[in-house]
Amino acid sequence: MSWLIxxxxxxxxxxxAISLVILSLAKSRRKxxxxxxxxxxxxxxxxxxxxxxxxxxxPGFRAVQNFTWFTFGEQALRIGWVLDPLAAAMMMMIALVxxxxxIFSVGYMADDKNFTRFFAYLSFFCGAMLGVVIANSLLLLxxxxxxxxxxSYLLIGFWIERPSAAAAAKKAFITTRIxxxxxxxxxxxxxxxxxxxxxYDEGKGCLExxxxxxxxxxxxxxxxxxxxxAAGKSGQFPLHVWLPDAMEGPTPVSALIHAATMVAxxxxxxxxxxxxxSLGAIDGVTPSLTVVVWIGVTTALMAALIAIAQADxxxxxxxxxxxxxxxxxxxxxxxxxxxxxxxxxxxxxxKALLFLGAGSVIHGCHHEQDIRKMGGLRRLMPVTFLTxxxxxxxxxxxxxxxxxxxxxxxxxxxxxxxxxxxxxxYLLLMGVILTALYMTRQIIYVFFGNRRAGSLHAHESPRxxxxxxxxxxxxxxxxxxxxxxxxSWLHGYLTGERVHSEISRLIQPMLFVSLALVGAGVGxxxxxxxxxxxxxxxxxxxxxxxxxAQPALxxxxxxxxxxxxxxDRTVIAFATICARVSDWMDRNVWDGLVRGFGDVGELFGxxxxxxxxxxxxAGVDETTAGTRGLGRLMSAAHSGxxxxxxxxxAIGMLVLLLFYAWLA
Amino acid sequence: MTLTxxxxxxxxxxxxxxxxxxxxxxxHAIFILIGIEMMLAAANLNFIAFxxxxxxxxxxxxxxxxIFAIAIAAAEAAVxxxxxxxxxxxxRTTNVDQLDQLKG
Numbered sequence: 001m002s003w004l005i006x007x008x009x010x011x012x013x014x015x016x017a018i019s020l021v022i023l024s025l026a027k028s029r030r031k032x033x034x035x036x037x038x039x040x041x042x043x044x045x046x047x048x049x050x051x052x053x054x055x056x057x058x059p060g061f062r063a064v065q066n067f068t069w070f071t072f073g074e075q076a077l078r079i080g081w082v083l084d085p086l087a088a089a090m091m092m093m094i095a096l097v098x099x100x101x102x103i104f105s106v107g108y109m110a111d112d113k114n115f116t117r118f119f120a121y122l123s124f125f126c127g128a129m130l131g132v133v134i135a136n137s138l139l140l141l142x143x144x145x146x147x148x149x150x151x152s153y154l155l156i157g158f159w160i161e162r163p164s165a166a167a168a169a170k171k172a173f174i175t176t177r178i179x180x181x182x183x184x185x186x187x188x189x190x191x192x193x194x195x196x197x198x199x200y201d202e203g204k205g206c207l208e209x210x211x212x213x214x215x216x217x218x219x220x221x222x223x224x225x226x227x228x229x230a231a232g233k234s235g236q237f238p239l240h241v242w243l244p245d246a247m248e249g250p251t252p253v254s255a256l257i258h259a260a261t262m263v264a265x266x267x268x269x270x271x272x273x274x275x276x277x278s279l280g281a282i283d284g285v286t287p288s289l290t291v292v293v294w295i296g297v298t299t300a301l302m303a304a305l306i307a308i309a310q311a312d313x314x315x316x317x318x319x320x321x322x323x324x325x326x327x328x329x330x331x332x333x334x335x336x337x338x339x340x341x342x343x344x345x346x347x348x349x350x351k352a353l354l355f356l357g358a359g360s361v362i363h364g365c366h367h368e369q370d371i372r373k374m375g376g377l378r379r380l381m382p383v384t385f386l387t388x389x390x391x392x393x394x395x396x397x398x399x400x401x402x403x404x405x406x407x408x409x410x411x412x413x414x415x416x417x418x419x420x421x422x423x424x425x426y427l428l429l430m431g432v433i434l435t436a437l438y439m440t441r442q443i444i445y446v447f448f449g450n451r452r453a454g455s456l457h458a459h460e461s462p463r464x465x466x467x468x469x470x471x472x473x474x475x476x477x478x479x480x481x482x483x484x485x486x487x488s489w490l491h492g493y494l495t496g497e498r499v500h501s502e503i504s505r506l507i508q509p510m511l512f513v514s515l516a517l518v519g520a521g522v523g524x525x526x527x528x529x530x531x532x533x534x535x536x537x538x539x540x541x542x543x544x545x546x547x548x549a550q551p552a553l554x555x556x557x558x559x560x561x562x563x564x565x566x567x568d569r570t571v572i573a574f575a576t577i578c579a580r581v582s583d584w585m586d587r588n589v590w591d592g593l594v595r596g597f598g599d600v601g602e603l604f605g606x607x608x609x610x611x612x613x614x615x616x617x618a619g620v621d622e623t624t625a626g627t628r629g630l631g632r633l634m635s636a637a638h639s640g641x642x643x644x645x646x647x648x649x650a651i652g653m654l655v656l657l658l659f660y661a662w663l664a
Numbered sequence: 665m666t667l668t669x670x671x672x673x674x675x676x677x678x679x680x681x682x683x684x685x686x687x688x689x690x691x692h693a694i695f696i697l698i699g700i701e702m703m704l705a706a707a708n709l710n711f712i713a714f715x716x717x718x719x720x721x722x723x724x725x726x727x728x729x730x731i732f733a734i735a736i737a738a739a740e741a742a743v744x745x746x747x748x749x750x751x752x753x754x755x756r757t758t759n760v761d762q763l764d765q766l767k768g
Binding site: 635638639640641642643646647650 | 684687688689696760761763764765766767768
C-alpha cells in the first residue's frame with residue numbers, strides 16, 4: 001500500500017511520458033502512435049483501479065505523500081499527492097472515459113494527416129488531468145491546471161489551417177486565463193495567510209483545522225478568488241463564452257475535454273477546497289457558497305435557454321454542458337458536495353457518450369453539423385441512435401435506470417433544503433424541463449422525420465467507433481445502480497459514511513417530482529417539434545417552431561444573448577486601445593530613447609573624427625611642411641662651391657676679429 | 665720715408681688681401697693655391713716685421729718661425745697640387761665652379 005502511495009505520481013507521469021514519445025514519432029507511424037497512447041491509457045486505468053481498491057476498505061480513507069521540492073532561506077516549498085475517495089473516483093472516470101475516446105478517435109481521425117500529433121496531445125491532456133486530481137498542493141494543482149489549459153488550447157486549435165479554430169483556441173486560453181489570474185491571487189493570499197499550500201499535512205495543511213484557523217475571515221476572499229479560476233475553467237457565467245466556440249476542435253476533443261474532464265476540473269477544485277468555502281458556515285451557508293450558488297443557477301438557466309435555439313449539433317451539447325456545470329456548482333454551493341461530484345462523474349460518462357454519438361452522426365453524414373440538414377437517421381444508424389437515446393435520457397434525468405436521473409434528484413433535494421433561499425430550487429426545476437426540451441428537440445431533428453440534405457447518404461459508423469459508444473452507454477446505465485437512493489453507495493463512499501441498502505427509499509416524493517418534470521419536458525418537446533423534419537428533402541431547412549412562434553425571443557437566444565458582441569465592444573475594445581497605446585509608446589518613446597542614445601554616440605564620433613582630421617592631421621601636416629621649407633632654405637646654402645665656403649669663412653673671421661677688437 | 669712697423673704691416677695686410685682675393689675669385693684651382701701661398705707669405709712678413717721692431721732683436725725667434733712657415737707652406741703646396749692632379753684625373757677639369765658634388 002505504501003508502495004502505491006509513493007508511486008502514485010506514475011499515474012499522470014505515464015501518459016505524459018508517452019505523449020513525449022509519440023511527438024518524436026514520424027507522421028507516418030500512425031498505428032504505433034495510437035497503440036502507444038491506448039496502452040498508456042490502459043496502464044493508467046489499471047493503476048487507477050489498483051489505487052481505487054484500498055479506498056474502498058475504510059470509510060474516510062486518505063493517504064498523502066508529501067516532500068520538499070526546494071528550499072529558499074529557511075522556508076521550504078512542499079508538494080505532494082493525495083489518494084482519497086474523491087481522487088480515486090475522478091481518476092477512474094478520467095481513465096475510463098479517456099480510453100473510450102482514444103479508441104473512438106482511431107476511427108474518427110482516420111483520414112486526418114496529423115493523426116500522430118492528435119494522440120500525442122490527447123495523451124498529454126490525460127496525463128495533466130490525472131495530475132490535477134491527485135495533487136495535494138494547491139501549487140501543484142495549479143501547475144497541472146495550466147498544463148490542462150495548454151492541452152485544451154493545442155487540441156481546440158488542432159486544425160491549424162482553420163482561422164476559426166485558432167481564434168477559438170485563443171479565446172479559450174485567454175478567457176480561462178482571466179479566471180486563472182484570480183486563482184493565482186487566491187493561492188498567494190492563502191500562502192501568505194496560512195504559510196502552506198498543502199491540503200493535508202498531518203494537521204498542518206491548509207484544509208485541516210490548524211491551517212483553517214490561521215485564515216479566519218480571509219477564507220471567504222481566498223475561496224472567491226479560487227472560484228474565479230473554477231468559473232473560468234468550468235464555463236460559468238460570465239466566463240462561459242469560450243466553451244461553445246471550443247466546438248471548433250475535433251469531436252473527440254469536445255467529448256474528452258469539454259464534456260467529461262477539463263470542465264469538470266473547476267467543479268473538482270471547488271469540491272477539493274470545500275473546507276475553505278464552508279469555513280464559518282452558519283446553518284451551512286457562507287457568503288462564498290452563496291456566490292457559487294447564484295452564479296451556478298444563472299449559468300444553468302441561461303445556457304439551457306440558449307440551447308433551445310441552436311442549430312449546430314455540437315453547440316447544443318456545448319450549452320448543455322455549460323448548463324449542467326452550473327447545476328453542479330449549485331449543488332456544491334447548497335451543501336450537496338457528494339451529490340455534485342456524483343453528478344460530475346455521471347455527467348462525464350453520458351456527456352462523453354452524447355458527444356461521441358454526435359461525432360458518429362457527423363462522421364456518418366460526411367461532416368454535416370447542422371441538425372436542420374439531418375433527419376431520419378434512426379434507421380440508418382441504429383447503434384448510434386440507441387446509444388444516443390440512452391445518453392439523452394440520462395441527461396434529461398429519467399430516474400431509476402439512468403445515472404443522470406438519480407444524481408439530479410439528489411441535487412434538487414439538496415437545493416430544496418437550502419436555508420438561504422428556495423429560488424434556486426425553482427429555477428433548477430425550470431432548468432430540468434428545459435434540458436429535457438432541448439434534448440428532445442435535438443433527437444427529433446437528428447434521428448426522426450424524413451431524411452434531409454446531409455443524411456441522404458449516411459451510413460453507420462465502423463465498429464471501432466460504435467464499440468466505445470456501447471461501452472459508455474452501458475456505463476451510464478449500470479452506474480445508476482450505485483447512485484440510487486436505495487443503495488447510495490457512492491454517496492457514502494464520497495462522504496465517508498456507512499450506508500446500507502433500503503429498497504423503500506427508492507420511492508420518494510422527489511422521484512415523482514423528477515418524473516413529472518422530465519415527462520413535461522419531453523412531452524412539450526414532442527408536441528412542439530412534432531412536425532419538425534417532416535418536409536421534403538428538396539426544400540430548404542424549415543423555420544424552427546419556436547422561431548415561428550416567438551421570433552424576437554428566438555433571435556435573442558439564437559445569438560447567444562448577444563454576450564459575445566457585448567464583450568467585443570467593451571473588454572476587447574479596451575484591450576485593443578491599450579495595445580495601440582503600448583505600441584505607440586514602444587515605437588516612439590522607448591525606441592526614441594534608444595535611438596537618441598545612438599544619435600549621441602554618432603555625434604561624439606563625428607566630433608572625434610573632425611578633431612582628428614582637421615586638428616591633429618593638419619597640425620602634423622603643417623609641421624612637416626615647415627620642416628621641409630626649412631630644409632629647402634638650408635640646402636640653398638649648400639651650393640657646393642668651394643670659393644663661396646671660403647668667402648664665408650673669411651667674412652666670419654673678419655667679424656670675429658672686429659668683435660674681439662671692440663671687446664678689448 | 666722712415667721704415668716704421670706700420671709700413672710693414674700695411675704691406676703685409678695688402679699682400680694678404682690680394683691673396684684672399686685671388687683665392688676667392690679665380691676659377692682655376694692652381695690660382696687658388698697661388699692665392700693661399702700669398703696669404704702664407706703675408707703672414708710670414710707679419711712675423712718678420714714684428715720680430716724686426718721688437719725690443720730684443722738678437723733672439724732668432726721670428727726668423728725661426730718664418731723658416732718653419734715656409735717649410736710647411738711648401739709641404740702644403742705639394743699636398744695641394746697632388747689634390748688638384750687627383751681631381752683633374754677624375755673630373756677632367758680644374759674649374760672649381762664645376763666641382764659642386766657636395767651641393768645639397
